[in-house]
Amino acid sequence: MKQIIALFITTFLLGIGSLYAQERVVKGTILGDDQLPLVGATIMEKGTNNGTTTDVNGLYTIKVKGDAILVVRYIGFKETEINLGTAKSFDVTMELDQLEEVVIVGTRGAPRSDADTPVPVDVVGTKELAQTGQLTFDKALQYKIPSFNTVQTPVNDATSLLDPYEIRNMGPSRTLILINGKRKNLSSLLYTQTAPGRGETGADISAISTSAIKRVEILRDGASAQYGSDAIAGVMNIILKDDADYGSIQLNTGITSEGDGESFGLALNNGINLKDKGFLNYTIDLSKVYLANRPGTVNAEGDAFDFEADLATVEEFLSRKPDAGNINGSPETTAAKFLVNGGVNLNASSQLYFNAAYVYKKVNSFANYRTPYWRTVADMPYLADFFPAPGTPNGYDGYVPTFEGELNDYNATVGFKGQTNGWNHDVSLTAGGNSQVYTVSNSHNRNKVLAPATWVDENNNNVVDDGEVTQDNQLYRENSPVTFDVGGTAFNHLVGNLDISKRVVPSLSIGFGAEFRTEVFTVIEGILASYDGGGADSFAGNTPENSGAFNRYNLGGYFDLAWDITDNFLVNGTIRGENYSDFGNTFVWKLSSRYKMMDDKMTIRASASTGFRAPTLHQIYTQKAQYSFVPGQGIQVGGLVNNVSPQASLLGIPQLKAEKSTNLTAGLGFKPNSNFSVTLDYYNIAVEDRIVLSTEISGTEAGDTPLDQVLEDNNMSDVSFFVNAIDTRTSGIDFVASYRDLPLGTGFIGLNLSGNYTIQNEREGEVKNPKLVEDAGQSVVNATQEALFFTSRPKTKWIFGVDYSISKFNVAVNNTYFGKTTFKQQGLDENLRTEFTPKIVTDLSVTYNATEKLTIAANINNILNVLPEWKFVAENEEGQKLMDSKEVTASGLTPIEDQSNLITFNQRYSQMTYDGSHFSQLGTLFNLSVNYKF
Incomplete structure (x- = not known):
């Protein structure tokens, strides 16, 4: 028995000794393909939960058993397996994965690949943006991202400086714009015209040069918990180029098929390698686009009726100017853009980084032409002297006020990032601003404002002689200037960020941080003549009482936890709290998850979050008199009353509070190989207390209410204001599929199909x-408001593209389907609506790589010359009767012709109505570019 026990003990001890003999410590270094250490690479013993990460020098140490196999992973590089054998040290140089996109947006922990994120992220590279042939960044996205839309406004004064854009039908103010992960400043422009985007503002992404962009990451999911206000619909992160060894210069030119809208551009992008110290990349982009005019043929009967003019007089004028002198379409635009992006390595584990941009843009636009029967010499005899037209009746033929806008936009970030004891830290300061000032020319102040004589009598008293109204004591009219500085707006912010993260263990990472932001919105006063008595004809200036600087600050903090429960199962949670100086506190959260199966070929993902959007300072403090087109009444003066004014108090308008949202997404992705991928995502966004710019509230029949008194005291036909008016729900589906590098003949073909379909977009409750x-x-x-919020964007939009590369050529054909949109224009009969007909716009791109350095590209956008087209649709039987009626009305037209004139200003905007369309009315555009790399 003793011998058996002794044998057992001996065998056990030998086994233990053998087991411990198999354990060993393995050390090594993980390097990138540039032979620089990779910080934070994960090293796992295959088939176990045993793992570690590399330090700031790329070093790792791990204890393994037996003939272990190590798996090394690092975002952007191909996964590498190491069969150790009996080795106790092993260095690895990882190979860059050209097929895997690394995304920064959507997580506050470690970056992940686009196939590994728990939320949908689109990644668009600079080559794809250039391939669209579009002149600006926002228009390029319009033809690459189905859920992204931007409206084409025919002419809307200040909105000619930039067009409203949005993701998932949520308005421009609910998409947060980042540059290199840092918040970009808002535009100072507040959209107030009756067009999609009314009552909102957003960052001016059209000001960013596509030549400076490396890629764009678009997070199609609510992200207020991660980034704060404005991220209800999603986040767009614009990554600037960081190439330090190469540069390029590009010349481009273009023209429309009508022979106008000529464009010329020169863009230089270059990099400077600071050796081991870092890099510098800069871009200079200069461009000029000339006017492209697409006016409609004006209806004489409609104009005669609206302006109570003699039909023969109107017909005589229109015989000479069938478009009534109107200038609609794409304005003349001059732009200069300067961007720089750089980083300086302070040591092996820390870097000073910076980027900056400055954009100058000048736009020459036009108001509606004031015809001689609209502004008559009978009422204002001096007009024949101000705007002489020899050879015409009365020597006067009307005039067209010009609208000249100057935009300055800047943003700059400086920061410090590094790693200490495994903790990644990033401290940054961002400053940004946007100003827009306007000049109205070829106009006048037609209002009667007197300047009575004043003198001192024998008793040394001031005496005023009201006397008779004469030309001499009129401040304006005969004595009016014809050019007016009408003021403008400015917005700037200062943002401080602190972000800290660490991969605590290979499967768990945490991140937390804080943000401080101060904002200032300024209304710039116009000269006296621009607003006095009603101001310049076409665009009144900002008055002193409505001007000034308004500011606020907020402080926010977040905590983020990402847990890879297994290699396939990820759970990510974020919480955030913010305090605003003007309306208090808010708390939001987000939870997302991803599960991979079928050897990572299939991914299921979902997220749930709450969000918020703070009212912008523009919405809180803007107050102005504004000219707008009222169907059937021409141009009228209305008033926008802000929420902190005495008028708002009199009207009982409540102060604004933050919007609240709940966002749900669920989707799946299938990627059987590196060339083929499909994703399908459902989203559901509920917004509570949505901020809207009200419709124009007019006086009552009684005429004796506080509302009537406000209108009378301010000489306004109506009043509008901002209010938390509605709750909304928006749901839909995003689909993205691509197959690239498919062999065909001696070349390779790529296919992509992507689409967005809106299931629900409507108001909930009263x-x-x-x-x-x-x-x-x-x-x-x-x-009208309901239509702008819910049906004025395409219900569905699809993009199908094919590109073929062979030898030195690449040919790409892109088809964009714009689905139905519906309007209920102001003044339109309640029994009718208008619908824009679904259209497919086809673009062709041909690229020839003449040499390794020289590339020539030709684009024909809208090759089939497809134009927006709309029609009336009856809401009911009464509407159908209206459409079928041939009865002649007081204007001499049929009822449906009257309705058409109402919403197009008597056919001045016949192509797009007064509300705009989702693709250009300019028709076919030809573009040619030559790019030389050095």
């Missing part, structure tokens, strides 16, 4: 009207 508006029998949201 409109929250202030009592005064409710008592007047009106609503802050009418049918």
Whole structure:
């Protein structure tokens, strides 16, 4: 028995000794393909949970058993397996994975590949942007991202400087724009015209040069918990080029098929290698686009009726100017853009980084032409002297006020990032601003404002002689200037960020940080003549009482946890709290998850989050008189009353509060190989207390209410204001599929199909009207507003592209399907609506790589010359009767012709109506570019 026990003990001890003999410590270094250490690479013992990460020098140490196999992973590089055998040290140089996109947006922990994120992220490279042939960044995205839309406004004064854009039908203010992961400043422009985007503002992405962009990451998911306000619909992160060894210069030119809209551009991008110290990349982009004019043929009967003019007089004028002198379309635009991106390595584990941009843009646009029967010499005899037209009746033929806008936009970030004891830290300061000032020329102040004589009598008293109204004591009219500095707006912010993260263990990473932001919105006063008595004809200047600087600050903090429960199962959670100086606190959260199966070929992902959007300073403090087109009444003066004014108090308008949102997404991805991928994502966004710019509230029949008094005291036909008026729900599906590098003949073909379909986009519950508006029998949201919010963007949009590369050539054909949009224009009969007909716009791109350095590209956009087309649709039987009626109305036209004139200003905007369309009315555009690399 003793011998058996002794044998057992001996065998056990030998086994233990053998087991320990198999354990060993393995050390090594993980390097990138540039032979620089990779910090934070994960090293796992295959088939176990045993793992570690590399330090700031790329070094690792791990204890393994037996003939272990190590798996090394690092974002952007191909996964590498190491069969150790009996080795106790092993160095690895990892190979760059050209097929895997690394995305920064959507996580506050370690970056992940686009196939590894728990939320949908689109990644668009600079080559894809250039391939669209579009002149600006926002228009390039329009033809690459189905859920991204931007409206083409025919002419809307200040909105000619930039067009409204949005993701998932949520308005421009609900998409957060980042540059290299840092918040970009908002534009100072507030959209107030009756067009999609009304009442909102957003960052001016059209100001960013595509030549400076490396790639764009678009997170199609709510992300307020991670990034703060404005991220309800998603986040766009613009990554600037960081190439230090190469550069390029590009010349481009273009023209429309009508022979106008000529464009010329020169863009230089270059990199400077600072040896081991870092890099510098800079871009200079200069461009000029000339006017492209697409006016409609004006209806004489409609104009005669609206302006109570003699039909023969109108017909005589239109015989000479069938378009009534209107200038609609794409304005003349001059732009200069300067960008720089750089980094300086302070040591092996820390870097000083910086980027900056400055953009100058000048736009020459036009107001509606003032015809001689609209502004008459009978009412204003001096017009024949101001705007002489020899050879025409009365020597006067009307005039067209010009609208000249100057935009300055800048942003700059400086920061420090590094690693200490495994903790990644990033401290940065960002400054940004946007200013827009306007000049109205070829106009006049037609208002009667007197300057009575003043003198001192024998008793030394001031005496005013009201006397008779004469040319001499008129401040304006005969004595009016014809050019007016009408003021403008400015916005700037200062943002401080602190972000800290660490991969605590290979499967768990945490991140936390804080942000401080101060914002200032400034309304710039116009000269006296621009606003006095009603101001310049076409665009009144900002008055002193409505001008000034308005500011606020906020402080926010977040905590993020990402846990790879297994290699396939990820859970990511984020919480955030913010405090605003003007409306208090908010708390939001986000939870997302991803599960991979079928050897990582299939991914299931989902997220749930709450969000918020703070009212912008523009929405809180803007107050102005504004000219706008009122169907059937021509141009009228209305008033926008801000929420902190005495008028708002009198009207009982509540102060604004933050919007709240709930965002749900669920999707799946299939990637059987590196060339083929398909993703399908469902989203559902509920917004509570959505901020809207109300419809124009007019006076009551009684005429004796506080509302009537405000209108009378301010000489306004109506009043509008911002209010948390509605709750909304938006849901839909995003689909993306691509197959690249498919052999065909001696070349390779690529296919891509992507689309967005809106399932639901509507108001939930009743409109929250202030009592005064409710008592007047009106609503802050009418049918026109509902259409702008919910049906003015395409219900569905699809993009199908094919590109073929062979030898030195690449040919790409892109087809963009714009689905149906529906409007209920202001003044339109309640029994009718208008629909823009679905259209397919086809673009052709041909690229020839003449040498390794020289590339020539030709683009024909809208090759089939497809134009926007709309039609009336009856809402009911009464609407159909209206459409079928041939009865002649007071204007001498049929009822449906009257309705058409109402929404097009008597056919001045016949192609797009007064609300704009989702693709250009300019027709076919030809572009040619030559790029030389050095």
